[in-house]
Amino acid sequence: MAWLGALDAVDRPAGPVEELGEGVLLPGLVNAHCHLELSALAGRIASGRGFTAWVSALVEARASLSPEVADGATAQAIATLERTGTVAVGDVSNTLAHLDRLGASRLDAVVFFEQLGWDPARAGAIAASADARLAALAASGVAPNVELRLAAHAPHSVSAALFRELLERGGPAALHLAESADETRFLRDGNGDWSQFLRARVGEIAFSPPGVSPVAYVDGLGVLKPGLLAAHCVHVDAADRGRLLRSGTTVVVCPRSNRSLGVGIPPVPELLADGVGVALGTDSLASARSLDLADDMVALQLEFPALEPALIVRLATEGGARALGRPHLGTIAAGKRAAFAFARANGPLDDPLRFLLSGAARFESLFA
Ligand SMILES: [Zn+2]
Numbered sequence: 001m002a003w004l005g006a007l008d009a010v011d012r013p014a015g016p017v018e019e020l021g022e023g024v025l026l027p028g029l030v031n032a033h034c035h036l037e038l039s040a041l042a043g044r045i046a047s048g049r050g051f052t053a054w055v056s057a058l059v060e061a062r063a064s065l066s067p068e069v070a071d072g073a074t075a076q077a078i079a080t081l082e083r084t085g086t087v088a089v090g091d092v093s094n095t096l097a098h099l100d101r102l103g104a105s106r107l108d109a110v111v112f113f114e115q116l117g118w119d120p121a122r123a124g125a126i127a128a129s130a131d132a133r134l135a136a137l138a139a140s141g142v143a144p145n146v147e148l149r150l151a152a153h154a155p156h157s158v159s160a161a162l163f164r165e166l167l168e169r170g171g172p173a174a175l176h177l178a179e180s181a182d183e184t185r186f187l188r189d190g191n192g193d194w195s196q197f198l199r200a201r202v203g204e205i206a207f208s209p210p211g212v213s214p215v216a217y218v219d220g221l222g223v224l225k226p227g228l229l230a231a232h233c234v235h236v237d238a239a240d241r242g243r244l245l246r247s248g249t250t251v252v253v254c255p256r257s258n259r260s261l262g263v264g265i266p267p268v269p270e271l272l273a274d275g276v277g278v279a280l281g282t283d284s285l286a287s288a289r290s291l292d293l294a295d296d297m298v299a300l301q302l303e304f305p306a307l308e309p310a311l312i313v314r315l316a317t318e319g320g321a322r323a324l325g326r327p328h329l330g331t332i333a334a335g336k337r338a339a340f341a342f343a344r345a346n347g348p349l350d351d352p353l354r355f356l357l358s359g360a361a362r363f364e365s366l367f368a
Helices: 036-041 051-063 067-083 099-104 120-140 160-168 181-189 193-202 214-221 238-247 255-261 268-274 293-303 309-323 352-356
Strands: 023-027 029-034 086-093 108-115 146-152 174-177 229-232 250-253 277-280 339-344 363-367
Touching: 023 309, 023 352, 029 229, 029 250, 029 277, 029 293, 029 309, 036 051, 036 067, 036 086, 051 181, 051 193, 067 086, 067 099, 067 363, 086 309, 086 339, 086 363, 099 108, 099 146, 108 120, 120 146, 120 160, 146 160, 160 214, 174 214, 181 193, 181 214, 214 238, 238 268, 250 309, 255 293, 268 277, 277 293, 277 309, 293 309, 309 352
Parallel strands: 029 086, 086 108, 108 146, 146 174, 174 229, 229 250, 250 277
Antiparallel strands: 023 339, 339 363
């Protein structure tokens, strides 16, 4: 972008002018955590029965999806992001089946190639398979607007051995962390719903619970580090927040997904007060009703009415750009990418920021 300003500004360079009318222009939104490839599961996973029941239903429904149906829904999801003011996405993927679609889009995408495996004996093979896939993609070429990074699913689905394999490769760049009480209980005591789920899926695997919080556990493994994106962080105490802050980890909160699964709500005001980096994500259509980041901005304001609207807007723009390492996005300034979110208004606005968080504002995308 070279210039932006009022129509009658004296230093306005010559050139075509697009008159937007009344509304609010923001830097394009950054959805820092979603799973585009789960879009075909929209409305198919019952929530409200707890975290483990939701995962179980997700795994079952996903197994019955045909690649064609999954691809069609993913294509629609990408189009939705492009239309509703999102210009960059942190997308978690196990299949990497839609890289061409992202490459052909106007989105700036960081795709987190997610690994999971609870059996430590399989850790080497899983990591080697990820290596081979990434090497093949590097050889065939990935579009310049798509960046691939290795990621882990979560501390309750990834063995310590697999975490070590990922760490040796400079990863993981993202994970789900401290999302549910089931996760916390499993890592503390080794039992509960998640323990039963694992036993049913992968059989009896020896595991000595570390007896600490999810954040403390992965910190002990050396997983927390600058640039890491930790999704959710609902079940974190002051000591955990200190670990997140000291390590330079960014927390990506997904308030609608948390609400839908009934796992609680992350302590966003405390995280921000402590100085932890925070960004905003929708999570997938398997747990949120839309991939429109505006809906999570509004949800966050409803959860925390005392949070300043400007702060929430910043999490959805600058916070996300910083989280994904995209310095050319997140603010409006000369030299940055000209990719905006515009919320049209019926007339002049007394309080533009309150309007954005009122639930009445809808964003459209403007790509120059
Ligand atoms: Zn997720």
